[in-house]
Amino acid sequence: MDIVVRQKDAVNLFIECEKSIAKELNQYFTFYVPNYQYTPAYKKKIWDGQIRLFNLYNRTIYVGLLDYITKFAQDRKYSLEIDSENLKLDNEISKEDFTDFVESLKLKLKPHLHQLNACYHAIKNRRTLLLSPTGSGKSLIIYMLVRYALNRLNHDEKILIVVPTVGLVNQLYRDFTDYSGGVWDVSKNVHKIFSGEDKETDKKIVVSTWQSLYNMPKEYFEQFGAVFGDECHLFKAKSLVSLMTKLNNAHFRIGTTGTLDGTQTHKLVIEGLFGLVFNVTSTKKLIEKKLLSDVSIECIILDHDDAVKSEMKRSAYQDEIKFLITDEKRNQFIKKLTLNVKGNTLLLFNFVDLHGKVLHDMIQKEAGDKKVFFIYGGTDADQREKIRHILNQEENAILIASYGTCSTGINIPRINNVIFASPSKSVIRVLQSIGRGLRKAEGKDTTKVYDLSDDLCYKSYINHTMKHLDERVKIYNNEKFQYSLKRIKI
Numbered sequence: 362m363d364i365v366v367r368q369k370d371a372v373n374l375f376i377e378c379e380k381s382i383a384k385e386l387n388q389y390f391t392f393y394v395p396n397y398q399y400t401p402a403y404k405k406k407i408w409d410g411q412i413r414l415f416n417l418y419n420r421t422i423y424v425g426l427l428d429y430i431t432k433f434a435q436d437r438k439y440s441l442e443i444d445s446e447n448l449k450l451d452n453e454i455s456k457e458d459f460t461d462f463v464e465s466l467k468l469k470l471k472p473h474l475h476q477l478n479a480c481y482h483a484i485k486n487r488r489t490l491l492l493s494p495t496g497s498g499k500s501l502i503i504y505m506l507v508r509y510a511l512n513r514l515n516h517d518e519k520i521l522i523v524v525p526t527v528g529l530v531n532q533l534y535r536d537f538t539d540y541s542g543g544v545w546d547v548s549k550n551v552h553k554i555f556s557g558e559d560k561e562t563d564k565k566i567v568v569s570t571w572q573s574l575y576n577m578p579k580e581y582f583e584q585f586g587a588v589f590g591d592e593c594h595l596f597k598a599k600s601l602v603s604l605m606t607k608l609n610n611a612h613f614r615i616g617t618t619g620t621l622d623g624t625q626t627h628k629l630v631i632e633g634l635f636g637l638v639f640n641v642t643s644t645k646k647l648i649e650k651k652l653l654s655d656v657s658i659e660c661i662i663l664d665h666d667d668a669v670k671s672e673m674k675r676s677a678y679q680d681e682i683k684f685l686i687t688d689e690k691r692n693q694f695i696k697k698l699t700l701n702v703k704g705n706t707l708l709l710f711n712f713v714d715l716h717g718k719v720l721h722d723m724i725q726k727e728a729g730d731k732k733v734f735f736i737y738g739g740t741d742a743d744q745r746e747k748i749r750h751i752l753n754q755e756e757n758a759i760l761i762a763s764y765g766t767c768s769t770g771i772n773i774p775r776i777n778n779v780i781f782a783s784p785s786k787s788v789i790r791v792l793q794s795i796g797r798g799l800r801k802a803e804g805k806d807t808t809k810v811y812d813l814s815d816d817l818c819y820k821s822y823i824n825h826t827m828k829h830l831d832e833r834v835k836i837y838n839n840e841k842f843q844y845s846l847k848r849i850k851i
Contacts, residue, residue: 363439366430368448370609372634373421376430382439383417389433390414390422392626412626414633423633424448425488425614454484466508469542472501473652475642480505483615488636490593490616494644495796496653499617500536502641503589507537508545510587510613511565518586521611522568523604525592526766527555527742528749530568533591555742571595575604587613593631594618594789605634619796620789644792644799645841653799658810658837658844660830663691663851665817674819681825685815686716686783690851695782696723698811699759700731704777705752708761709794711783713737720782721761728759736762749773753802764790767797774802780811786829791836816848 365377376386390413397403397410415422422430427448434441454462459481463472472480475493479502483489493499503522510520524530530553538547552562554569560577567585574581588608593616595601608614616635621628632638647653665673673684685691699708699720708724710717721735732755734748745766752758753775760767760776764783776797785791795810812833817824837844 362442364430364434365442365444366427366448368424368445369421371612371614372424372606372609374424374427374430374448376415376420376422378420383415383420385437386415386422386430386433387413387417390426390429390629392629394626395624412630414629425490425633425636426629428637429629454481456481459484462509463505466505467542467544468501468505468540470501470540472505473498475646476502476505479639479641480509482639484509486636486639487612488614490618490632490635490638491641492618492621492638493641494647495619495793496644496799496801497619497642497647499591499619500533501540503533503591503615503617504537504540506615507566507587507589511550514586514613517584518610519564519584520566520587520589521582521585521608522566522589522591523571523574523601524568525571525595527570528745528766529591530555530570531742531746533568571601571604575600577607579607579609582607583610585611587611588615590614590616590635592618593635594620594627602630602634620792623788643840644796648799652801654801654805655807656795656799656810656842657807658795658812658842660812660814660834660844660846662827662830662846662848663694663813663815664848665815665851667819670817670819673817673824674822676817676824678825681817682784683715685826686710686712687719691815692716692720692723694849694851695720695780695813696727699724699780700727702778702780702809702811704757704805705755705773705775706759706778706780707767707773707776707797708759708780708782709764709767710761711764711785713739713763716783717761717763724759724761732758734758734760736760736766738763738765740766752776764794767794773797774800775805776800776808777805778809778811781813784814784826784829786832788836791833792840795842812844 363378363382367375369375391411393410394412402408403410414426431441476498479491479493483491483506491502507520524533534551534553537551541547550564551566551568552564554560554567554573556573585608588611614635616631644653648655673681699706710720717737725733736745736748752760752773779794779797799808814830815826818827
């Protein structure tokens with residue numbers, strides 16, 4: 362047998378093969394990390410910019426990449442043996458048994474077909490990465506899967522749910538309470554962990570930010586037989602990879618995310634930690650089924666003076682950004698736009714002191730009867746929750762928020778307008794930010810997105826943020842969003 366695959370633990374496979382095949386595998390699973398050339402480690406020549414998913418020395422690779430190993434062997438006509446029944450068998454659950462299980466939960470909210478299909482797929486495979494857009498009901502999918510895993514783990518095993526923010530810890534706990542309808546006691550089963558909270562508990566389910574746990578010793582994670590990673594597009598981060606690889610006993614692994622960044626490296630790392638991607642549904646389908654609000658995007662190109670263009674030509678990216686976020690004319694335009702649109706408005710910025718606080722002060726002075734709120738990394742969890750609750754009761758309020766705090770996970774259905782005050786080309790950031798406004802609410806049919814970009818082009822030179830607009834337009838075309846282009850001289 363050319364290649365024998367054995368399961369080492371819930372994280373890694375051990376590959377038994379000749380040295381020459383091991384070198385081939387190493388090459389096959391080696392990739393350059395996007396933008397590696399800009400990292401300090403590469404510039405200092407202590408890293409070659411590549412990530413190697415197959416460890417050539419101890420012959421291990423993530424369990425979630427088993428299908429890729431199979432393809433590697435098939436393409437090269439190598440014989441392959443998988444020496445682990447646990448890897449080869451699906452969970453034996455029929456459609457009828459699955460239906461009975463869902464009915465036994467006595468859910469307060471009836472699941473949609475795409476949620477049931479995602480849940481059934483995850484149960485059958487035990488490992489998967491559920492790719493489903495914002496507003497598709499990922500938290501209900503997680504709830505059903507948690508309840509399923511809870512009944513099938515050993516009596517001494519627990520479930521870990523990892524989320525990126527304190528706000529999502531509280532939101533998921535609240536969602537679980539809503540779904541259970543009082544039939545299942547969330548307070549007796551679920552323990553929340555974030556800064557300052559006790560990490561030890563007798564409860565069977567732990568919901569925690571990754572920041573609270575990633576420094577915990579490996580022994581701490583031995584108690585978990587299942588792990589869920591919510592918003593797991595973030596799991597490419599070194600600290601999150603470290604956390605996931607400590608979960609040696611967690612054979613039931615489910616990741617959920619609304620977006621991936623489109624790079625092969627990102628996808629393979631997360632699939633390796635969780636399992637193969639399963640496309641649950643799309644934003645377009647959810648809009649067509651009236652499960653999300655329709656979206657209309659107005660790309661506003663701010664055309665700067667020729668003298669400014671000449672001065673800024675061939676500026677470094679950071680210098681261009683600093684100019685844009687501190688430009689008085691640009692900020693005045695953002696202020697007027699924010700104050701003049703009707704309905705609740707989410708204004709997203711990237712830099713707190715240089716931009717967010719400046720915009721907040723400008724808008725607050727002229728807001729009149731409009732309520733204006735400000736959220737950034739320094740806003741505590743309780744205050745964020747209060748603001749979220751108030752906004753869902755308002756009809757003409759303004760939330761000025763950093764991308765980091767509001768582009769991921771936070772549920773505010775009553776958002777009518779989203780304004781991008783800071784440019785971005787990140788697929789994840791753009792789609793997550795648009796998703797903040799797509800949730801349905803009474804009296805709301807359409808979400809309007811204002812995508813601001815800046816023309817600093819000079820002769821044949823095209824500035825950085827205009828190139829980023831091109832990347833965002835590609836995203837809109839790919840998602841089949843309606844958009845228009847409008848040029849305004851400032």
